[in-house]
Amino acid sequence: MNIAIIGTGNVGGALAFKWAEAGHKIHLGVRDEEDFKGQQLLSIPNILVDTVHGAVEKSEVVLLATPAMAAIQVAKSLGNTTGKVILDAMNIVRGKGPEGYSNTSEAILEHTETNDLAKCFNTTGYNNMIDTKYEDQYLDMFTCGNSEKAKSIARVLSTDAGFGECYDIGGNDKFMLIEQFAWFWINLAMVQGLGREIGFKLLKR
Numbered sequence: 509m510n511i512a513i514i515g516t517g518n519v520g521g522a523l524a525f526k527w528a529e530a531g532h533k534i535h536l537g538v539r540d541e542e543d544f545k546g547q548q549l550l551s552i553p554n555i556l557v558d559t560v561h562g563a564v565e566k567s568e569v570v571l572l573a574t575p576a577m578a579a580i581q582v583a584k585s586l587g588n589t590t591g592k593v594i595l596d597a598m599n600i601v602r603g604k605g606p607e608g609y610s611n612t613s614e615a616i617l618e619h620t621e622t623n624d625l626a627k628c629f630n631t632t633g634y635n636n637m638i639d640t641k642y643e644d645q646y647l648d649m650f651t652c653g654n655s656e657k658a659k660s661i662a663r664v665l666s667t668d669a670g671f672g673e674c675y676d677i678g679g680n681d682k683f684m685l686i687e688q689f690a691w692f693w694i695n696l697a698m699v700q701g702l703g704r705e706i707g708f709k710l711l712k713r
Contacts, residue, residue, distance in 0.1 A: 509661075512537050512563035514582060515573035516546035518634035519597055523571060523669060526637065528554035530668035537563030561587040569661055571629070572616065573597040576605040579612040583619035590621045593658045595665070597629040599690045611683040613653070626651050626658035627683055628666065628674070631690045633697065636707045637669060646672035647707040650689065652682035675710060 511527055513520045514537045524534045524546070537560035538544040549555050564570055564586045574582050576598045586592075598612040606615040613627050628651035629637070640647045649666040651659050651674055659676055666674035677686060696702045 509533070509569055509665075510535065510567040511665075512567035512570045513573065514560060514563070514570065514586070515575075515597075516544055516549065517573065519629065519637065520571065520573035521546045521549055522634040522637035523573070523597075523629060523665075524549050524555055525552060526669040527665065528552050532665075532668065535563035535566050537561075560585050564589065564592065567592070569593045569595065569665070571595045571597060572612075573629070576600045576612050579606040579609070579615045580619050583616045586620060588621060592622050592624065593655070593661050594620065594622060594625040595629060595658070595662055596625060596627045599630050599687045601691065601694065611687050613680070613683040617680075624655040624658040626653040626655060626662040627686050628652075628659075628662040629669075631686065632693055632707050633704045635704050640670040640672070640707075642707060642709070645709055646670060648672050648710050649674040650677055650686060650708075651675070652677045652679065652686050654679045673710065 510533045512535045513524050516536050528534045534555045536557045541557050570592055596613045596616055609615040617625055631650050636647055649671040651662040653659055663674040697704050697706055
C-alpha cells in the first residue's frame with residue numbers, strides 16, 4: 509500500500525518504520541520538507557517525504573498521528589480525501605482536543621470528504637509499536653468505526669506492524685470508548701507508575 513503519515517513524531521515514526529519494513533511505501537506528509545521531526549526515517553527504504561497534500565494524493569491510506577488539539581486544522585490540510593481511508597491514532601488527553609468535540613475521529617469526519625475512517629493505533633505507547641513482543645506473545649490492537657473498509661485495512665496494517673490480533677470493538681459510537689481505553693493505558697503507565705513497558709493482550713478460554 510501507499511500510506512501517508514501525517515505526524516512524524518513517536519507514533520507516526522514507529523509505524524512508518526514497521527510498515528516500510530513490511531514492504532509498504534510510506535509518504536511522510538510535512539509542512540517543511542527540509543526541517544521536520546523524524547528526518548532520520550528517510551534513511552529507511554520505502555520512506556519518502558512530501559508535502560501534506562502530496563503525500564495524501566499519492567496514498568490510499570492516511571494515518572493521522574498529530575496532537576489531538578490540531579485535529580481540525582490537520583483534517584482541513586489534507587486536501588481532497590474522497591476515496592481515501594483515514595486511520596486516526598489520536599487521543600484527547602486531559603481535555604486537550606479539538607474544540608466542540610469529545611473525540612478526534614468525529615472532528616476529522618466532519619472536516620474531510622471521506623466516511624472511511626477507523627480509529628486505531630491509539631491504545632498503546634509508541635514503544636509497543638516498535639516492539640510488540642512480550643516473551644512468547646504479541647500485543648493486541650483494537651479498532652472501531654462504521655467503515656468496514658477502513659477497519660479491514662486497520663487489521664491488515666496491525667498485523668504488518670507486528671500485533672497479534674486487531675479486535676473490532678464497534679462503530680462510530682465507540683470512538684469515546686477506545687479513547688478511554690487509551691487513557692487507561694496512560695493512567696497505568698504514567699500516573700500509576702507501572703512504566704511504558706506494559707501492554708494489552710486479549711486471552712480466550
